[in-house]
Amino acid sequence: MNDLSAAFTSAVALITNLDAELLAIIGLSLRVSLSAVALAALIGLPLGAAVALSSFPGRGVVVALLNALMGLPPVVVGLLIYLLLSRAGPLGEFGILFTPAAMVIAQTILVAPIIAALTRQVVFDLHAEYDEQLRSLQIGWWHALATLLWEGRYSLLTALLAGFGRASAEVGAVMIVGGNINHVTRVMTTTIALETSKGNLSLALGLGFVLIALIVAVNAAALALQKFAQRAHG
Amino acid sequence: MAYVQSAVPSRSIFPLDLRNVCYSKAGQSLITDITVTLQARGRTIVMGPNGAGKSLLMRLCHGLIRPSAGQVNWSSEQRHAQAMVFQTPVLLRRSAIKNVEFALRATGARARDRRELAEAALQQAGIAHLAHRQARVLSGGEKQKLALARAWSIRPQILFLDEPTAHLDPSAVYAIEQMIKSIDEQGTKIVMSTHDLSQAQRLADEVLFLHQGKLVEHAAALVFFEQPHTPAAQAFVNGELYWE
Numbered sequence: 424m425n426d427l428s429a430a431f432t433s434a435v436a437l438i439t440n441l442d443a444e445l446l447a448i449i450g451l452s453l454r455v456s457l458s459a460v461a462l463a464a465l466i467g468l469p470l471g472a473a474v475a476l477s478s479f480p481g482r483g484v485v486v487a488l489l490n491a492l493m494g495l496p497p498v499v500v501g502l503l504i505y506l507l508l509s510r511a512g513p514l515g516e517f518g519i520l521f522t523p524a525a526m527v528i529a530q531t532i533l534v535a536p537i538i539a540a541l542t543r544q545v546v547f548d549l550h551a552e553y554d555e556q557l558r559s560l561q562i563g564w565w566h567a568l569a570t571l572l573w574e575g576r577y578s579l580l581t582a583l584l585a586g587f588g589r590a591s592a593e594v595g596a597v598m599i600v601g602g603n604i605n606h607v608t609r610v611m612t613t614t615i616a617l618e619t620s621k622g623n624l625s626l627a628l629g630l631g632f633v634l635i636a637l638i639v640a641v642n643a644a645a646l647a648l649q650k651f652a653q654r655a656h657g
Numbered sequence: 658m659a660y661v662q663s664a665v666p667s668r669s670i671f672p673l674d675l676r677n678v679c680y681s682k683a684g685q686s687l688i689t690d691i692t693v694t695l696q697a698r699g700r701t702i703v704m705g706p707n708g709a710g711k712s713l714l715m716r717l718c719h720g721l722i723r724p725s726a727g728q729v730n731w732s733s734e735q736r737h738a739q740a741m742v743f744q745t746p747v748l749l750r751r752s753a754i755k756n757v758e759f760a761l762r763a764t765g766a767r768a769r770d771r772r773e774l775a776e777a778a779l780q781q782a783g784i785a786h787l788a789h790r791q792a793r794v795l796s797g798g799e800k801q802k803l804a805l806a807r808a809w810s811i812r813p814q815i816l817f818l819d820e821p822t823a824h825l826d827p828s829a830v831y832a833i834e835q836m837i838k839s840i841d842e843q844g845t846k847i848v849m850s851t852h853d854l855s856q857a858q859r860l861a862d863e864v865l866f867l868h869q870g871k872l873v874e875h876a877a878a879l880v881f882f883e884q885p886h887t888p889a890a891q892a893f894v895n896g897e898l899y900w901e
Contacts, residue, residue: 559739586843657794
């Protein structure tokens with residue numbers, strides 16, 4: 424119990440003293456996760472909207488697949504990316520294994536299906552409401568897609584946040600493709616795992632607090648934005 | 658206010674010719690063998706009790722749904738010559754004026770003309786003062802005026818109105834009716850559905866009366882209201898229930 428309270432106190436001290444190592448790890452974590460979410464948004468938003476607006480044979484299978492991919496096991500994704508990027512792999516020549524770029528790729532693959540699946544649902548619901556009006560105005564398919572994405576912008580923020588939550592809390596894939604190298608690819612989650620195994624609970628706890636605070640803050644901001652949007656736009 | 662030319666060059670799309678139009682869904686016949694020709698002038702009111710097929714007929718004419726059988730023919734094909742206002746207005750999450758500009762952009766109107774055309778449409782609807790208010794927080798009557806302004810902004814040759822005053826209070830109904838008359842006077846053909854008899858009497862030049870998906874009467878308004886021919890129309894005009 425004393426060890427635990429000592430670890431807790433020292434974790435708080437690390438945060439309040441703005442410990443340089445802690446800040447570096449937080450900084451890298453945010454860069455990797457935000458980059459992954461941005462890339463996943465570029466893929467997932469148009470993909471989800473396109474599936475919502477299209478009708479083609481096998482659409483149900485695509486929707487089921489998108490939903491299933493939300494539960495992709497991170498370690499499996501990590502392993503596949505590892506195999507692709509390793510020296511003997513097809514993309515080995517780029518030499519990005521054990522770099523933040525590899526971690527971004529892995530997280531993008533994990534997050535894109537989440538954003539795509541949630542986007543599909545949002546846009547599908549909006550399409551039911553707007554379809555006749557857009558067709559009456561003779562709005563083309565691409566214009567309709569862009570319009571519905573814009574109309575659903577506040578709901579889609581939730582999809583992006585879900586993606587950010589997944590990316591920032593992810594450990595398996597980034598551990599495999601990043602290698603958890605100190606000052607290079609060590610992020611909050613991999614540090615927590617490592618420091619816990621070493622018995623260094625203060626840094627692990629400190630990062631745990633920051634990680635939770637970050638996710639709570641981001642979600643609170645999103646909720647506030649949605650409430651503001653509801654009041655302002657109806 | 659400067660006169661702004663229509664965004665769409667006009668070549669008449671009239672007459673609108675429906676030939677043996679049928680529409681079925683899930684094995685149920687909802688529109689049965691409707692043949693009618695609509696000319697460019699005169700306000701056409703589509704009447705009938707709930708479930709008669711008024712909204713379906715409007716959507717078939719406007720091209721939002723395809724007939725199961727028969728043909729809907731316009732004398733010429735022209736983009737943006739038609740517009741429709743729905744019973745529940747569907748407005749975008751943006752300001753009133755940007756809703757109108759959205760419709761104008763789809764017609765290919767030049768960017769510098771869009772604002773002027775949109776302002777003219779809002780002026781016409783009497784809601785110029787609401788131009789920069791968010792569309793979806795407007796009152797029901799204001800929303801419907803905006804929907805009407807948006808539809809009219811592209812200067813369509815024909816405007817379909819699907820029970821546009823169904824949920825509005827009397828003052829809003831009056832304002833919408835005045836706007837419909839004004840749009841008609843400016844040369845846009847009005848085809849409007851309603852089950853409100855007194856509103857039909859105020860607005861109609863001709864009446865299409867539907868009953869159970871069939872067009873049972875097509876007559877000049879005076880003739881229809883004075884001497885309806887079919888038992889279904891007689892019962893409707895007299896405010897009675899009618900079973901077949």
